[in-house]
Amino acid sequence: MNYLYLGVRDLYLPAAAAYMHLKAKTRPEEQELLALPYFRPARKADEGRLYRFGRDANNHTVYIACVPDHPDVFIKGVQSLLTIYGLSPSQIKVVPCLLENLQLAGIFRLLTKIGLGSIADNLGSRVVFNRLDDLARLVF
Amino acid sequence: MAGKKIIYHCYGGAHSSVVAAAIHTGKLDAQKVPAADELLSLTLFDRQTQAGHGQLHFFGFDEGNNEIYSVGCRNVGGMMEKFLTEIAQILGFAGDLFFVDTLHCVSVPMRIGGYLSRRLGLVALGRPLVVEGTRAAYPRLAALVQQVKAQVLT
Numbered sequence: 353m354n355y356l357y358l359g360v361r362d363l364y365l366p367a368a369a370a371y372m373h374l375k376a377k378t379r380p381e382e383q384e385l386l387a388l389p390y391f392r393p394a395r396k397a398d399e400g401r402l403y404r405f406g407r408d409a410n411n412h413t414v415y416i417a418c419v420p421d422h423p424d425v426f427i428k429g430v431q432s433l434l435t436i437y438g439l440s441p442s443q444i445k446v447v448p449c450l451l452e453n454l455q456l457a458g459i460f461r462l463l464t465k466i467g468l469g470s471i472a473d474n475l476g477s478r479v480v481f482n483r484l485d486d487l488a489r490l491v492f
Numbered sequence: 493m494a495g496k497k498i499i500y501h502c503y504g505g506a507h508s509s510v511v512a513a514a515i516h517t518g519k520l521d522a523q524k525v526p527a528a529d530e531l532l533s534l535t536l537f538d539r540q541t542q543a544g545h546g547q548l549h550f551f552g553f554d555e556g557n558n559e560i561y562s563v564g565c566r567n568v569g570g571m572m573e574k575f576l577t578e579i580a581q582i583l584g585f586a587g588d589l590f591f592v593d594t595l596h597c598v599s600v601p602m603r604i605g606g607y608l609s610r611r612l613g614l615v616a617l618g619r620p621l622v623v624e625g626t627r628a629a630y631p632r633l634a635a636l637v638q639q640v641k642a643q644v645l646t
């Protein structure tokens with residue numbers, strides 16, 4: 353089984369959710385999040401790509417990805433693909449981790465563009481901590 | 493040996509991708525522009541709803557035993573190609589999917605008719621327009637399918 357945490361124009365929430373999944377932690381530390389490999393603003397080139405995050409205690413592979421828009425279309429596409437390959441729908445569990453305000457994704461990108469990547473990361477971690485209970489509900 | 497999965501995609505999965513898939517599987521004659529009745533006899537033609545976007549619809553097999561599908565991807569078709577290709581890779585089916593964007597074959601009446609019929613629900617107004625638009629775009633769609641066949645079947 354594979355888990356895919358899916359963001360829209362954002363990698364902060366998917367990366368945090370994947371980390372919580374792998375470490376089985378509901379309350380990660382800020383320093384832990386900031387040290388994660390994909391805990392950064394999503395770039396155009398990231399959209400549509402899958403990043404392998406690791407394997408959990410049950411040997412399930414955990415991925416993260418971000419898409420530009422319409423997450424429902426991508427989720428349905430994955431389910432549909434599994435069906436046409438004759439695989440169980442549980443083969444890939446897609447978990448949407450969506451920003452409540454998509455404008456934040458633009459702000460993350462802008463901050464990175466003007467060389468303020470660390471501020472973007474701090475803002476990203478604030479967004480994650482603000483949504484921690486939601487993420488925990490999605491992951492566990 | 494199993495063939496590829498050829499996936500025609502457009503915005504709504506209701507017109508151009510459906511017609512292209514029908515041409516590819518031989519349900520519509522590539523040489524002759526179909527009558528309105530023939531187009532409307534296609535199960536999905538001008539019937540797909542927004543809830544069905546992302547769903548791959550199986551049309552049948554071509555002469556090379558490739559599976560033919562249509563899908564509506566809204567305005568994220570290119571991204572969907574990339575995303576599903578990666579998903580297929582992690583499932584162990586790398587190189588199995590062949591995506592074809594049909595959106596560039598779409599005529600203006602098709603866009604307007606499609607919007608009226610599918611988005612606004614004004615079927616009586618939009619459907620005649622989309623049928624005429626599809627008939628006008630048909631040679632382009634047939635040519636695209638021929639290109640795809642030449643690429644995949646050789």
